[in-house]
Amino acid sequence: MGSATRTLPPLSRASLILRLMAIGAVIIGVAGLFAYAAGWLTPHALTPARIADTFELVGGLHHGVRRNHAKGVCVSGRFDSNGQGVALSKASIFQPGRTPVIGRFSLSGGQPYAADAPDTVRGMAILFKLQDGEEWRTAMINLPVFPVRTPQAFNEQLLATRPDRTTGKPDPAKITALVARYPESAPAMQLIRSRPISSDFANSTFNSLNAFRFINAVGARLWVRWSMVPAQPFAPTSTSDSGPTAKNYLFDALIASIHRRPLEWRLVVAIAQPHDPTDDATIPWPPDRQHVDVGTLTIDRVESDDTSPARDINFDPLILPNGIAASADPLLSGRSAIYSQSFTRREGEAKERSAVSPAETAR
């Protein structure tokens, strides 16, 4: 091995130190930027992981179960497009024809064994399996608006509505403080409190709440929200005054009605006018907006979380086909991030049994 023939004058002590410091500065600088980007230097900043932690704090840690909408049953069926959506979006699902779906009905909250209650928020999540392998996933709830505008406010709401240890009820002072900090929540919560609550999952209307963009074949863009409007007639809930009900009474009723005959919802797309808010799910759009009925969702099979492949689906609302895109609503990106956290956590855990067993769904 020939030694270097070049003879360089040795570095002066000062120059050596300076050069070593320059190297150190580069390495530490890049590593520091990385740590900052990863959020390690801002441990109190709100992250998807911290919101998932909040769910675990409020609902308890239940292995293998969704951190929110923990209690549910899985369903499947089809969507029959009537072709009315073609003018709105180029997504292939709106071409006239049939698309298979799987989905899940659920109750909000992180407690998989909580007793069904009429005013617990109901969820409907649907995965449309488009012909060419594309997917559209949407997770909707039966509220007219969302009570908070941002993931930050949502995290605080989760903590504020946590039942107090002594009273077993949420502390009203905390909710007052929350509304004071997020004034947009006051009218939203008022709308939510005054909503008519239906008797069942089957006659509930489920709303996307967040706005999305539809892009049609000629590139025209619309702001939309959508709803699943039940074909089953509305009947008000009657359980509040009629004594104790079975723990799974809402799910039992859903299972029984699906076994009786398929349930149907119309997918109705509301189209925004300019200036309708598209980044604020606390504000409803005026009811006179154009509504387009784009097809019918039919649910004809029900299965327990324990046996259905839908248990291992992340109903991320930003898994969208070409022709549907996200809006700037801060809840959407936040939901996508938090759902991903919840999904990764539960998929790595041994699964707790569902409160609604396979025997119950088979009935």
Place this chain on the structure above:
Amino acid sequence: MNMGSNSTQFALASRILHWLMAALLLSMLFIGVTMVSSLGNYHRLVAIHRPLGITILILAVIRLVNRMFTTLPPFPPTLSRRERWVATASERMLYTLMLALPLVGWGMLSAGHYPIVMFGSWHLPAIVPANPALHAVLRKAHTIFAYLLFVTFLAHVGAVLFHTLIVRDRLLHRMALWSIRSDRATARTD
């Protein structure tokens, strides 16, 4: 089979691939760690992360093939035997990780039953069957491999800077994008 104009530099294709991938990989590492801790920008960053990862996978395969069919410039004589061993091992580590990271990412989405969306309606097929436990393992591996890649990258940069600034053996010239005449370059092994 030396494609370069002189033997002290890597072949031009190798140098272009090196710097292009350095930029992409570093961007990707930063996008990755930013994205998982972000609420507001999560969706936007994921939408970049996926197709950029597949781009890196394609480039990494091209780079591996290029690496197998080009002659390397000799190590400068200033590198001790142990340093050469470390340099070779870290090169293998970097190649392994830049191939493994996108594959693990692709596999993790496949195992998680996600559609692997690139652009518009264009998406990739699953490469492993949907499986919850596999998703969880691959998701963890994706993070660990990314941290390993970042640490190896830092060590690589530190070593090259040490040689360039302290030993002053013009090690960096071997990878310079422009051509450096061999009599001015290093590695006179005569």
